Amino acid sequence: MTEERPVLVATEADDVTADMVITELNRRGVPVVRFNPAEIGDGLTVSARYGIRPAHAAGRMLTPSRAAHLDDARAVYWRRPTWPAFPHLSPDDARFAAAQTRYGLGGVLHALTGPLWVNHPLRNxxxxxxPHQLAQAERLGLAVPATLITNDPDEAREFVAAHHAVIHKTLRATSYQRDGVPVVSWAEQVTAEEIDDRVRVVPHLFQERIxxxxxxxxxxxxxxxxxxxxxxxxxxxxxxxxxxxxxxxxxxxxxxxxxxxxxxxxxxxxxxxxxxxxxxxxxxxxxxxxxxxxxxxxxxxxxxxxxxxxxxxxxxxxx
Missing domain, CATH: 3.30.470.20 (ATP-grasp fold, B domain)
Structure with a gap:
């Protein structure tokens, strides 16, 4: 049995991967407090004090089944948390409430220096x-495919023409729908003829196909x-x-x-x-x-x- 210091697991309700880790922690007798920022309210309560003693009262988290002093947490597994959208509020009120949650709850958690973060959301x-990844990989001597990030269609066409085969990838995976249909962005091979002025709207990533x-x-x-x-x-x-x-x-x-x-x-x-x-x-x-x-x-x-x-x-x- 390990000492009674909990691991905080921040993730959405249905996360099979997190379940695997929690099952292993439970097998080892390690206390776990699982929470999701989207449950703020009846499903999640957080309190934090600053400039007040005793220091042990600096932070506290409550869920319907668990409680934890944040300063006692041994680690935070920042897995796949979601943030509340407050659909029952007006759009302006919902934006206000979402900001208070992100900077209130998020700020309290970000301030924790005692536990190990896997990974800290700011580092994630x-x-x-x-682009930062590719530059760092080059600095470390890793082989990086020839890559162009641009919103200039002429430069994009020139890059595609200069290589045997080029693919287009999104700069960040983003969930969205078009006419109610979920859109998934895969890596796709692209030709110079397919590139038009729509490229000017946002930066695009073009990369030599390996x-x-x-x-x-x-x-x-x-x-x-x-x-x-x-x-x-x-x-x-x-x-x-x-x-x-x-x-x-x-x-x-x-x-x-x-x-x-x-x-x-x-x-x-x-x-x-x-x-x-x-x-x-x-x-x-x-x-x-x-x-x-x-x-x-x-x-x-x-x-x-x-x-x-x-x-x-x-x-x-x-x-």
Missing amino acids: AEADYK GKTCDVRVLVVGRQVFAVRIESDLLDWRRDYSALAYSVITLPAALEAALLAFLGTFGLMSGSFDLAVDHADTYWFLELNPNGQWGWLEEHTGLPMAAAFADLLTQGESR
Whole structure:
């Protein structure tokens, strides 16, 4: 039995990946307080004091089933929380209430310096910029495909024409609907003829297509590195998970060290990297998801990913 210091888990109601970690923490006897900012009100109460003693009363969180002194938290697993939209209020009142929640509850949590964050939301946000990722990958000596980010259609056409094959990717995955139909943005190959003046509206990411033999998803948890080879005939393997084959691999030592250093520059304790491997066995950096999904990989490979997160959240380090 571990000492009675809870792990706070911030996530949405239906999060199978978080459930896997919580199950492992429960097995170890580690107290868990699960909450979602969207439940503020009857489902979530937070209080914090500043400039008042005793210091132990500085922060408190209550859910319908749990209570925690925030200063006692050993770790915060910032998984997939959602923020309230307040649909019962007028649009102006809803925006006001949402801002008070984000900067009130969010501010109280961000101020915590005692617990280990996996990952701190401010660090996640900084690492979520793809241009920043690509520049950092280059600085660390990782192979980066030729990439152009622009809203200049002439420059985009010139870039596409200069390479054998080019794909277009979104700069950030964003859930939205068009005429009531959910829109999903996949990586797509693009030709110079397809580029028109609509490119001027927002920046676009164009990237040289790597002649890959496979994709690799790498999950880093603390100092533990899990690498999975993903084989398919798809340009974007996320299109069809049923068409994928998985195998566990070991990364070259220099690549593993570079990925650990990459996370360190952003102050992240965990992250999911997407790499592509070409016919010369070169590993190409594609992107980092600082809070990527990994649950399905554990199910297919048996890798102890949930246990690694439990190690990190409980002990502050991985075995």
